[in-house]
Amino acid sequence: MTIPAALDALDQVLGQRLSRSKPDLDQHAASETWFAAAPPDAVAYPQDTDEVSALMAICAQHDCPVIGWGAGTSLEGQAQAFSGGVVVDFRHMDKVLEINAEDMDVRVQPGITREALNTELRATGLFFPVDPGANASLGGMAMTRASGTTAVRYGTMRDNVLGMEVVLADGRVIRTGTRARKSSAGYDLTGLMVGSEGTLGLVTELTLRLQGQPEAITAAVCAFPDMGAAVGAVIEVIQTGLPMARIEFVDAAMARIFNAASGADMPETPHLMVEFHGSAGGVQEQAKAFGDIVRDHGATGFDWATRPEDRNRLWEMRHRAHWSTLASAPGKRALVTDICVPISALAQAVEETAADIAASPVTGPILGHVGDGNFHAILLFDPADAEELATVKDLSHRMATRALAMGGTCTGEHGIGVGKLGYMQAEHGEAWAVMGALKAALDPGNILNPGKLVPQGG
Template sequence: MTIQTAIEQLRTLLGERLSTADSVRDLHGRDESWHPDVLPDAVAFPETTQEVSEIVKICAAQGCPIVAWGIGSSLEGHALATQGGLSLDMTRMDRVLEVHVEDMDAVVQPGLTREALNEHLRATGLFFSVDPGANATLGGMAATRASGTNAVRYGTMRDNVLALEAVMADGRIVRAGSRARKSSTGYDLKGLLVGSEGTLGIITELTVKLWGTPEGISAATCAFADPEGAVAAVIQTIQMGVPMARIEYVDAWSIAAVNAWAKMSLPETPHLFVEFHGTPEGVKEQAEIFGEIAAEHGGGDFKWTTNAEERAKLWHARHNFFYAGRAQRPGWKGISTDVCVPISRLAEAVTEARRDMESSGVAGGIIGHVGDGNFHAGLFFRPEHPGELETVKAVAGRMAETALRLGGTVSGEHGIGVGKKRFMDAEHGEAVSVMAQIKRALDPQGILNPGKMLDLN
C-alpha cells in the first residue's frame, strides 16, 4: 500500500488527466492563506461522479490521501495536501445540469463557479445568492459552508443547499436531501457534509436554492465617528425589521486603503456599506429609514444610489479590501482571519481587536458582515522579518480567544482547515470527541483531507 502504487493505477484509469508535472503540482500546492506551500504527489482531473468513485476506491486500497480542490481560494489551508497524496481537481465537472425555474432551484456540478451559475441564470430572472467575494466553485463553497455579504438576508451555503451527491471514503456514491424545501426523514447527512471541509466525503453534485432577482436595488455608504455608533445603528435597523440585503462595517484603515486602490474619496472614518432589495419604492423607503436610524447614532455623509455601475464599484472595493491593503505595502504578505460574535458584543470585539493590533504594531484593517456579527481582519507583515509573522499570528489568536469569551465562534466563514484546529477543543469541548467518532466511522483510514479540522492522533 503506497501512494506511488495508487498514482500508477490512477494513470491507467485517467491517462493524461493524471499529472505529476511540477508545474501542475505547484498550482495545487498553494492557496490564498499564509500557510507554506505543500505540493501533492499528483493531481487528478475527474469528469464524472463515477470516475471520482473509482479514484477513491483506488486511493482507499492503497491508503493514499485525497484532497478535493476547487480554485484554491480558501484561507485556512483547507485544500493543501499536508500529508501528500492526490489533489482531486474538480474544475472539469463544471456543468449546470438542470434549472427548475418554477421551483427556483438548480442542479449543478461542484466545479461550477458561482459567477458562471449566475451568468447562466441571467435570462431566468433568478440568481444564486451566496457571495463570499472570491469567484469560488460551488463544491468548495459547500465544503467550507461559505457565506458572505448577502448572508444577512439570504443565508449561507448551509441554507442554500437543498440536496447533494457525494462519494464517501470507500467509493460509495450517496445522495442526501431532495428538491423538496423540507423533510423530516432520516439523519441530516446533507447538513453533515456541508461544512465538513472534504473530510467526510467528496461532493460531486449540488442542488441549490435560487432567488428572484429584485426589481429594485439600492446601495449606500454612511460614515460614523466610531465603531460603537455603526454597530448600534445596525442593531436598531435589524430590530425594526428593515429587510437589509447587505450591511457591512469597514473601519477607517480599510477605507483609506480602498480609497487609494479603487480611486474613491470616502471620509476616512468607520463606515457602513449597505444594500436594499425589493421594489423601487420599497428600497427608497428602506434607505430613508436606515438614514434616519444612522443619524440617530452619529452617522453622517449618507449617500445612496440605484446606479448599477456605482453599486458594482462599491462592492468590488469592499470585496477586495485585503488586496487594497496589500497594495499599500508592496512586498508585504498578510493573514486574513475571521471570528463571529453575538451582535450586541460586536463593537466590543472590534474595538478590542483594533486596540490589540495597534499595541502590537500590526498594520491592518477590519471589516465585517455586521448584520450577523461576523468580522474579518487583514493583518499584514513583511516576510523577510519572521518575528512579524509570529506577532500577526498571535494577534489573530487573541481575536479568536476574545470571540469565545464573548460567546461567539473562532470562525463565521473561513472555517478551520489547519489554521484554527487548536481552538476546536476550546469552542466545542467534548463535542470534538463526537466529531472524531463520526470521522473515524465514515473515513476509518483517514484518507479524506487528512490533518484538517480535527487532530485524530
C-alpha cells in the same frame, strides 16, 4: 501508505488527466493566506462522478490521501496537501445540470463558480444569493459552509444547499436530501456534509435553492466619526428588523486602502456599506428608515447608488479588500481573521480588537459582514520576519479567544482547515470528539483531507 502505487493505478483510469508536472503541483500547493506551500504528489482532473468514485476506491486501497480542490480560495489551508497525496481538481466538472425555475432550484456540478452560475440563470429571473466575495466554486463553498456579504438576508450555504451527491472514502456514491423544501426522513446528511471541508467525502453534485431577482436594488455608503458610532448604528438597525440585503463595515484604515486602490473619495473614517432589495417603494422606505437610524449615530456623507454600474463598482471595491490590502504593503503577507459574535457583543469585540491592533507593531484593517456579527482583520506581516508572524498569530489568537468568551465562534465563514484546529476543543468540547468519531466511521483510513478540521488521528 503507498502513494506511488496509487498513482500508477490512477494513470490507468485518468491517463493525461493525472498530472505530476511541477507547474501543476506548484499551482495546487499555495494558499491565499499565510500557510507555506505544500505541493501534492499528483493532481487529478476527473470529468464525472464515475471517475471520482474509481479514484477514491484506488486511493482507499493504497492509503493515499485525497484532497478536493475548487477554485483554491480557501483561507485556512483546507485545500493544501500537507500529507502529500492526490489533489482532485474539479475544474472539468463545472456544468449546470438542471434548472427548475418553477421550483426555484438548480442542480450543478461542484466546479462551477457562483458567477458562472448566475450568468447561466440570468434569463430565468432567478439568482443564487450566497456571495463570499471571491469567485469561488460552489463545491468549495459548500464544503466550507461559506457565506459572505448577503448572508444577513439570504443565509449561508447551510441554508441554500438542498441536496448533494457525494463520493465516500471507499468509492461509494450517495445522495443526500431531496428537492422538497423540508423532510423528516432520517439524519440530515446534507447538513453533515456542508462544512465538512472534504474530510467525509468529495461532492460531485449540488442541488441549490434559488431566489427571485429583486424588482429594485439600492445601495449606499456612509461615514461615521468613529468605530463605536458605526457599530452602534449596526446594532440598532439589526434590532429594528430592517430587512437589509447587505450591511458591511470598514474601518478608517480600510477606507484609506479603498481610496488608493479604487480611486474612491471616502473620508478616512469608519464606514458602513449597505444594500436593500425589494419593490421600488419598499427599498425607498427601507433606505429612509436606515438613514434616520444611522444619522442619530453621527452618519454623514451618504452616497446612494441605484444604477447597476455604480452598485457593482461599490461591491467590487469591497470584494477586492483582501487583494487591495496586500497591494498597499508590497512584500507583506496576510493572516486573515474571521470571528463571529452575538450582535449584542459586536461593539465590544470590534473595539477591543482595534485596540489590540493599535497597540501592536503591525497593521491590520478591520472589515466585515457585521449584520450577522462576523468581522475580519487582515493582519499584515513580513514573511521573513519571525517576530512579525508571531505577533499576528497572537493577535488572531486573542480575537478567537475573545469571540469564544462572548458566546461566539472562532470562524464565521472561513472554516477550520489547519489554521483554527487549536480552538475546536474550546468551542465544541466533547462534540469535537464526536466529529472525530463520525470521520473515523466514514473514512477509517483517514485519507480524505487528513490533518484538517477533526482531532488528529480522527
